[in-house]
Amino acid sequence: MTPDLPLAERLREAERDIFSRRPEHKIEPTLDRIADLAGLLGQPQRAYPVVHVTGTNGKTSTARMTEALLRARGLRTGLFTSPHLTSPAERIRIDGEPVSPERFADAYADVAPYLAMVDGRQPVPLSFFEVLTGMAFAAFADAPVDVAVLEVGLGGTWDATNVADGAVAVITPVAIDHTSYLGDTLTQIAGEKAGIIKPGAVAVLAHQEFEAAEVLLQRAADVGATVAREGLEFGVAAREIAVGGQLLSLQGLRGSYDEVLLPVFGSHQAGNAACALATAEAFGGSEPLGADLVREAFAQVSAPGRLELVRRSPSLVVDAAHNPAGMAATVAGLIESFGFPTLIGVLAVSEDKDVPGILGELEPAVSQLVVTRSSSDRSMDPAKLAELAAAVLGPERVRAAARLDDAIEIAVELADEASGGSPADAGVLITGSVVTAGDARRLLGGGPA
Numbered sequence: 001m002t003p004d005l006p007l008a009e010r011l012r013e014a015e016r017d018i019f020s021r022r023p024e025h026k027i028e029p030t031l032d033r034i035a036d037l038a039g040l041l042g043q044p045q046r047a048y049p050v051v052h053v054t055g056t057n058g059k060t061s062t063a064r065m066t067e068a069l070l071r072a073r074g075l076r077t078g079l080f081t082s083p084h085l086t087s088p089a090e091r092i093r094i095d096g097e098p099v100s101p102e103r104f105a106d107a108y109a110d111v112a113p114y115l116a117m118v119d120g121r122q123p124v125p126l127s128f129f130e131v132l133t134g135m136a137f138a139a140f141a142d143a144p145v146d147v148a149v150l151e152v153g154l155g156g157t158w159d160a161t162n163v164a165d166g167a168v169a170v171i172t173p174v175a176i177d178h179t180s181y182l183g184d185t186l187t188q189i190a191g192e193k194a195g196i197i198k199p200g201a202v203a204v205l206a207h208q209e210f211e212a213a214e215v216l217l218q219r220a221a222d223v224g225a226t227v228a229r230e231g232l233e234f235g236v237a238a239r240e241i242a243v244g245g246q247l248l249s250l251q252g253l254r255g256s257y258d259e260v261l262l263p264v265f266g267s268h269q270a271g272n273a274a275c276a277l278a279t280a281e282a283f284g285g286s287e288p289l290g291a292d293l294v295r296e297a298f299a300q301v302s303a304p305g306r307l308e309l310v311r312r313s314p315s316l317v318v319d320a321a322h323n324p325a326g327m328a329a330t331v332a333g334l335i336e337s338f339g340f341p342t343l344i345g346v347l348a349v350s351e352d353k354d355v356p357g358i359l360g361e362l363e364p365a366v367s368q369l370v371v372t373r374s375s376s377d378r379s380m381d382p383a384k385l386a387e388l389a390a391a392v393l394g395p396e397r398v399r400a401a402a403r404l405d406d407a408i409e410i411a412v413e414l415a416d417e418a419s420g421g422s423p424a425d426a427g428v429l430i431t432g433s434v435v436t437a438g439d440a441r442r443l444l445g446g447g448p449a
Contacts, residue, residue, distance in 0.1 A: 341426065
C-alpha cells in the first residue's frame with residue numbers, strides 16, 4: 001500500500017485486497033497461515049491479555065457485553081467480532097468504538113507488506129478472515145489495549161483467533177451448525193469449540209446440552225483449566241420484562257447484582273449477560289465488580305441485528321438468527337417482549353443451513369412468510385426456499401419475492417391489512433442470517449452497528 005495516497009484510495013485498496021480473498025465460510029483448517037503472519041508482525045496477540053469467546057449462538061452479544069464490563073472497570077479494550085452487518089471496520093473496536101476509516105487503512109498497511117510473503121510460502125493464501133484477524137491483532141497492540149476480547153469466527157481449534165491464548169475462554173451454547181466443517185453431532189462440534197480452552201485458563205461455560213458439556217469439561221480437565229458453569233457457579237437469579245428490555249438479578253462468581261437493566265430482548269440475552277459478568281469477574285480477580293459499575297455497563301449495551309426494533313407503524317424487527325437453535329431463541333424472545341397478535345415473517349437464509357429446521361421454529365409464530373434472498377452469494381434461491389417453506393407452513397401462507405426490499409414491502413402491506421388500522425396489532429420479523437439483518441438495516445435506516 002502506498003502511504004501517501006489519499007485516505008479514500010487507501011481504503012479502496014485495502015478493501016479490494018481483503019474482499020478478493022477466500023471468504024470466511026470457506027475453511028482450510030490450519031493455524032499455519034495466521035501463525036506465519038503473526039510471527040512476521042512480531043506476535044502482536046501476545047502484547048495484551050485475551051478473553052476468547054466461542055459457541056454457536058450468542059457469541060457476538062456476549063463479547064460485546066464482556067467488553068462493556070471491562071471498559072467500565074477503566075481498562076482500555078479491544079474487541080474483535082464477526083461477521084459484520086455493514087462494514088468490516090465494525091469488527092475491530094477500540095474502547096467500544098469501531099476503528100475509524102484512517103485507522104482501518106493503517107491497520108491494513110501494517111500487515112500488507114507481509115501478506116504476499118505468507119501467501120507465497122503457504123500452500124493456500126491467507127483468507128479474508130485471517131487478514132482481518134491479523135489487522136485486529138496489530139491494531140490492538142498499536143493502541144495499546146489493556147485487554148482484547150476476541151470472538152471466534154468459526155469453530156475454535158482451527159480458527160485464526162486461536163493463535164492467541166485466552167486467559168478466559170467463554171463457550172456460549174453449542175448447537176448444530178456449520179456441519180460440513182465442524183461435524184454433525186454436538187460431541188464433534190463441542191470438540192472443535194473446546195480448542196480455545198488453554199492450560200491454566202478459566203473456562204466460562206453457558207448452559208449446554210449434556211453431550212457438549214461432557215466434551216467441554218473433559219477438555220478443561222485435560223489442560224488444567226478452572227471451570228465456571230452457568231446455573232451452578234453463576235447465572236440469572238431473576239428476570240422480568242421492562243420497558244426497552246429486561247430487568248435482571250444476576251449471581252456472579254464474586255457477588256450478586258440486582259436491578260440490572262439490560263436494554264435488549266430475550267431470555268437468551270439474559271444468559272449472555274450472566275456469562276459476560278462471570279467472564280469479567282474471572283478476568284478481574286477475586287473482588288466483586290461493584291453493583292453500580294455492572295448496572296452502568298449493561299445499561300449501555302446494544303445488540304444491533306438481534307431482535308432490534310428498527311421501525312414502527314408497523315413494527316419492523318430485525319434479527320440475525322441463522323440456525324434452528326438461534327431461531328427458537330428469537331421466536332421466544334419476540335413473543336415474550338413484543339407479543340404481536342399477528343406476525344409476518346421475511347426470511348432470507350443461506351443455502352448451507354438447516355432450512356427445514358429454521359422453518360419449523362418459525363411456523364408457529366408467523367401467520368404468513370415472505371421468502372426472498374439477501375446480498376450473500378450463499379443465499380438460497382427464493383423459488384427453492386418457497387418450496388421448502390410451503391412444505392412446512394402450507395402454500396397459502398407463503399409468498400416469494402426476488403429482492404429483499406420487495407419482500408419487506410409485501411410484508412408491511414400484509415401487516416397493515418392484518419392490523420385493521422391499529423399498528424400495535426401486527427409486526428414484521430426480518431431474519432435468516434447476519435447478512436439479511438445487515439441488508440435490512442441498510443434499507444430501513446438502522447443506526448450504527
